[in-house]
Amino acid sequence: MIIFGTKGYLYQLAILTLVCGHCGNPSAHTLRKRVTKFTLFFVPLFPFSTKYATQCTFCGAEQKVTKEQAEQLQAQAASGHGGQAYGQPQQQPYQS
Numbered sequence: 001m002i003i004f005g006t007k008g009y010l011y012q013l014a015i016l017t018l019v020c021g022h023c024g025n026p027s028a029h030t031l032r033k034r035v036t037k038f039t040l041f042f043v044p045l046f047p048f049s050t051k052y053a054t055q056c057t058f059c060g061a062e063q064k065v066t067k068e069q070a071e072q073l074q075a076q077a078a079s080g081h082g083g084q085a086y087g088q089p090q091q092q093p094y095q096s
Contacts, residue, residue: 007044009035013070014077018054022061029054031065031073 011033018029034051037044052070055062065073 002040003042004038004040005042006036006048007039009037011035014074016054016073016077018056020056020059020061021063022056023059025056025058027056027058029056031070031077033070 012030013033014031016029016031017026019026020029031054032052034049034053035047036049037047039045050067052065052067053062054065054073
């Protein structure tokens, strides 16, 4: 018998001050990376899906972004223009 499945991980990459496209308020947005990994016997082996998004802390709206946009936003946060970047991303399992 073979047991396989998936497990998701949520990484918080940075916190940025942006104008929300949904509510229009300038507020903090979290830049997150969601990685889904294939598991075999409950051991995560390799990622097969990676998605990036920003979430407004004022209204909760989530906006999907590309990998390139996420890298630009993270570099912007690291340079001190608009946010705080984390040296080590916070890893949080999520339920899919």
